Structure formats: C-alpha cells, structure tokens
Amino acid sequence: MATEHVNEHIRYEPDEQPPAPLAIGAGFQAALIMLAPVVLGVVIVLQIAGQPAEYTAWAVFGALLVSGVSTILQAVRVGRIGSGHILFMGTSGAFIAVCIGALSVGGPATMASLIVISSLIQFLLASRLALLRRIFTPAVTGTVIMLIAVTIVPLLFDALADVPEGSSDAAAPVAALLTLTTVVALVLRAPPAWRLWSPLIALVVGCVVSGLFGIYDLSGVLDADWIGIPWGAWPGFDVTPDVKFWALLPAFVMVTIVGAIETIGDSVAIQRVSRRRPRATDFRVVQGALNSDGVGNLLSGLLGTLPNTTYSSSIPLTEVTGIAARRVGVVIGAIFVALAFLPKVAALLIAIPAPVAAAYIAFLIGILFVQGMRIVIQGGVDHRTAAIVGLSFWIGAGFQSQLIFPDLLGDGFIGVLLGNGMTSGALVAIIMMVFMELTSPRRRRLQVALGMDALPQIDEFLRGFASKHRWSAASTDRLASAGEETLSILLQESGEAAEHGRQLSISTQMNDRTAEMEFVTALEGANMEDQLAYLNEMPPAPDEREVSFRLLWHYAASVQHQKYHGVDIVTVTVDQQG
Numbered sequence: 001m002a003t004e005h006v007n008e009h010i011r012y013e014p015d016e017q018p019p020a021p022l023a024i025g026a027g028f029q030a031a032l033i034m035l036a037p038v039v040l041g042v043v044i045v046l047q048i049a050g051q052p053a054e055y056t057a058w059a060v061f062g063a064l065l066v067s068g069v070s071t072i073l074q075a076v077r078v079g080r081i082g083s084g085h086i087l088f089m090g091t092s093g094a095f096i097a098v099c100i101g102a103l104s105v106g107g108p109a110t111m112a113s114l115i116v117i118s119s120l121i122q123f124l125l126a127s128r129l130a131l132l133r134r135i136f137t138p139a140v141t142g143t144v145i146m147l148i149a150v151t152i153v154p155l156l157f158d159a160l161a162d163v164p165e166g167s168s169d170a171a172a173p174v175a176a177l178l179t180l181t182t183v184v185a186l187v188l189r190a191p192p193a194w195r196l197w198s199p200l201i202a203l204v205v206g207c208v209v210s211g212l213f214g215i216y217d218l219s220g221v222l223d224a225d226w227i228g229i230p231w232g233a234w235p236g237f238d239v240t241p242d243v244k245f246w247a248l249l250p251a252f253v254m255v256t257i258v259g260a261i262e263t264i265g266d267s268v269a270i271q272r273v274s275r276r277r278p279r280a281t282d283f284r285v286v287q288g289a290l291n292s293d294g295v296g297n298l299l300s301g302l303l304g305t306l307p308n309t310t311y312s313s314s315i316p317l318t319e320v321t322g323i324a325a326r327r328v329g330v331v332i333g334a335i336f337v338a339l340a341f342l343p344k345v346a347a348l349l350i351a352i353p354a355p356v357a358a359a360y361i362a363f364l365i366g367i368l369f370v371q372g373m374r375i376v377i378q379g380g381v382d383h384r385t386a387a388i389v390g391l392s393f394w395i396g397a398g399f400q401s402q403l404i405f406p407d408l409l410g411d412g413f414i415g416v417l418l419g420n421g422m423t424s425g426a427l428v429a430i431i432m433m434v435f436m437e438l439t440s441p442r443r444r445r446l447q448v449a450l451g452m453d454a455l456p457q458i459d460e461f462l463r464g465f466a467s468k469h470r471w472s473a474a475s476t477d478r479l480a481s482a483g484e485e486t487l488s489i490l491l492q493e494s495g496e497a498a499e500h501g502r503q504l505s506i507s508t509q510m511n512d513r514t515a516e517m518e519f520v521t522a523l524e525g526a527n528m529e530d531q532l533a534y535l536n537e538m539p540p541a542p543d544e545r546e547v548s549f550r551l552l553w554h555y556a557a558s559v560q561h562q563k564y565h566g567v568d569i570v571t572v573t574v575d576q577q578g
Contacts, residue, residue: 010276012325014085026323027331034088034311034332035339036203037364038067039349040357041091042306047162047354048155049103053220055304058233060346062305063091068336070296070308074289075329080126080565083289085270086318086329089296092309093364094258097151097422098251099306105244108235108304114245115301116237118252122294125260126287130564134437138379139388140429141261145372147396147422148258149365156362162354163215171213176359179206183363199360206356215353224347235304251423256297258422259309263293265375266310273315274324283564388432396425443507443518450494450504450521458483458506465508465515475577479515482555482574486519488548490570493523511573514557519570523563 012018018026042063046056070089077084102111125132163172182205186198210216238245267289268281289310297307318324339345376389398404400421446461448454462483466476483506494502505520552559552572560571 011322014274014324014326016325018325023327023331026321026328030317030332031335034090036199038063038090041093043350044357044361045096045099048159049100054233056350057230059305061230061340062303064336064340066296066299067308068333070292072330072333073292075326077288080288081291083267083285085274086314087270088311088314089308090311091306092259094148094255095307098255102248109238110245112235112301112304113238114248114252115307118256119294119297119301121253121256122260122290126290129287130567135433138375139385140433142372142376143389143392143429144258144426146369146393147425149369150397151400151421152365156358159354159358167215168213171215172355175206175210176355178209179356179359180363202360207352210353210356218351220351221347224343226344227341228343254423254426260290263289263310266312269315273319283562287565388429392425392429395428396421399424443509446506448504450502469510471576478555479574482572485548485552486572513576515574517572521568522566523568
C-alpha cells in the first residue's frame, strides 16, 4: 500500500479559523459566482410557465433566503443537520421540468404543496442511507440524471426565441449565441481561476448584447426598492389535492431522490478536497448534508419557491482557493440572506432576457447530462448495466417525446405519471434493479453478539462458505484469518460498547473468484480505512493494537468502512488463491 498523498495546497481545513478579512473575501467571491445560478433557475421556470412578475419577485426572494439559510446550516452543522463543510446551496436545475409541469397544471400553490411533501423524502433517505445503497446504484442514478436533461432541453429551446414583439429577428439568436460562445470559450481555454467566473462573464456579455438590440428592459430595476420584501405574492398551499396532484407527486419524489443523489456525490467530494491528509468518506457527513438539503427543500415549499440542492462548484472553488474552513460557508450564506432583502439586485437578475438565461442553463444541462454518463461509467458497465441504462433511458425519452402509446395514456393519473420521461425511465431502472437484487445469489448471514466469544461461530461460518464454493485449504485459511482480524479490530473500535450486548451481523457473497464479507455493527472509534492507510507511516515495530490492522492488510484484497449514524458497515474482500 502506497504512502498517502498529503495535499499541502489546503490552507485552512473545515475546523480551522482563517482571519476574518480572508474569510469575508473568499465568501464574497463565491457568492458572486453562485448568485446567477440561484436566481436564473427560478426566473426561467416562471417565465416558461407564464407566471406574473409579482410572483417571480417573491420566488426569487425566497430562493435567495432559503439558499442562504441552508448554506449556513451546511457549514455550522446543528446536531445531525448539516455537513460541517462548505457546500453551496442553490436552486436545483433538476426540478425545472417538474415545477413547470406543476405550475401549468395547478399553479404555484400546487407546486408548493408538492415540494413540501416530497422534501420529507430527504430525511427518510438520510436515515435509511445504509439500507438503500444497493438500489440507488450508479446505473440508476446516472440514468435519471441523463433523463433530467432530456425533459428540460426542449423547454429551453423554446425559451431561446422568447423576446418582446417587434424585436429584431437577429436579437434572440445573436444574444443566445454570444452567451453560449463566451461560457464555452472560458470553460475550454481559460485558466482555472477564470473558469469559476465564466457564468457571470457570459451573462454580462449576453445582457450587453441584448441591451444593444433593445431586449434588456431595465425599467423594473429602476422601479425596484433598494431594501424591502415583496409582500403579497406568497402562493399558499393546495390543501385539497386532486388527481393531477397525485400523478405529479411521483415525479417530484423521483427528482427529490435525484437531488439527494447529487448531494451525496457533492458531500463525498467535498470531504476529499477539504483535508490535507486524505480520509475515508464519513457517511455521517453525507447524512448531515442530506438532512440540510431536506430542510432547504421544506423551506422552499413553505415559501413557494423552487427547491434547492448542493452545487458541485463548491468542490473546484475549494480546490482553487485552498480554503475549506466552514466560516467561509457562513459568510456565503449570510450574503445570500442579505441580498434577498435587496429587491434591486433581484430585479437586475430577473430582467435578464430569456434567450440569454436559456442559453446559459442549456450549457449547464449539457454538463449535467455528461455527469450522468460519468456516474454510470465509473460504476462499471457490464451487460447487465448496459441493459438497465439503455432500456430505461430510451423508454424515458420515448414517453417524454410522446412517441410511446400517446393515445392510450390520456390526461389522467397514468398519463401525467408516465408522460414525464424522467419518472417513467426511473421506474423502469428501479424495477430492473430490484429484480436483479431479488434474483441474485442469496447472501449467507450470521448474527452473533459482538465479542471474542463469537470467534468459533464466525470461523465455522466462513469455512463453511469457503467449502461450499470449493476453495482450497490455503484460501479458506486466508478467509477465516481475515474474518478473525476484522472481529479483533471491531472489538478494539467498539470500546466498552461490546460489553453491553451489541450485535454483529455478518453476510457473505461470492463475486467470481472473490469473497465479499460484510460486517454490520455500531462502533465508537475511528474509520478502519484511515488506520489501514496510515500503516506505512507507523513505526516498523508495531504495538499490540496495530497487529490486527497489519494482518488484515495482508489477508484482504480490499477493506471499505462506511460510518453512518448508528451503524458501521465494514466490507472486506478476499481473493481466492490458485
């Protein structure tokens, strides 16, 4: 095992305190970069859905306020809510299509009710994250993310031509083209520091060109107050949901799951770039990020604005600046909250012409599609994955384009449910994944009390598993020894808890020529992966406590330790020899 790389570029880790001027400067930079995406997602949805200007102003106010509060919550971490890292929270692009559908079918009150109900899924996912890891696989999540792009892009293409009557025929295409060209050129060729500013620069270019064509109307900015709250436009809730509400709810739930998946990915990635010394992923941080995301979505629904999610740009900004201190996250959130009460700033962003906003968001959606592909590929593609992804994607695209039995679906519950390509494709992917899980070789399981007295049972269990698969004596001894050392480490890490009736569940499964052992219990100590990674830095003559780690390192092909609130899952693989 190679010595772990130390990232000396990190100037301040999450728990460290940078000087206040430095934290404020970094916070202002990040807030300026993230301001446009937070607002434009709301504006484009309400423009496409034909909502009045008063409601748009309220929704933008709500989006900024919720984004600020949830960003602060991510940074400070209150109990099990928040990640304790810099994770920007902002308007979720994944919700664009379903929110347009909800606004068109039932209006703002229906959308708000759907967001409130579906936000509860985030808390459920956070509490059951360990149990759901085999269903929401990279194949399922990547497919759903790709289908989000399929559902949104047609709406954005329609918005590209949305200009006031009497405008020049060249106004929309030129403004959109220059916006897109600017952001693409900066992303492809600009230095990393400039790439972070590419969205803001592209929008400025697009607005300047729009102004030359006379389609950038700043009258609303001049009329807006400097300080205030756009009272009177809160949509309320729909307390008497109809059939279309229930038909739309699965789509909102599915998109909420997709947002949760995005949050999981971002909270894993931010841990990797926030420490000088690499650490194994702490899934308690992931659960905290999901809970904070759920709070943000709940607040979004209560205020009647679009849901929010974590922004992946948190990761490159942390890498570029080297500042991962959570104090910066608090500054970013505070700036968003302050901007929410400055109507002139909101009006300036609301006035951005539709072709400019649509071109910019279309670029982001294109990247989102590729992220979905990357998730699928990184998870590994075999014939099963190819079948799940290929069939699910094209069925979803077919339903979204109304090419699959459009006359049979109608406008009722089934029509609304399957008419959304993301929902129909996700249902196919999940059904196929559940079928694979139910028909896969059954795992052998053993439940014992966590203690050294359980070693004979564990040894017999593992040797029986190896015998069933006709392993050689040497391979069987290696498997049993790996199990013994894992038990020894678990006892070390559990402390006094092992003496109070704590249980240990062991399951085994064969994958080709590799045996996978999964140990599930609750521990009090550090992550085993981290301790194994530090073995090369330990003295050549280990103390008694390190012996089990060194022996497990020798016997196992890989060790993965996932720490959740209330449960630890240690996965150990052992290769068959010979």
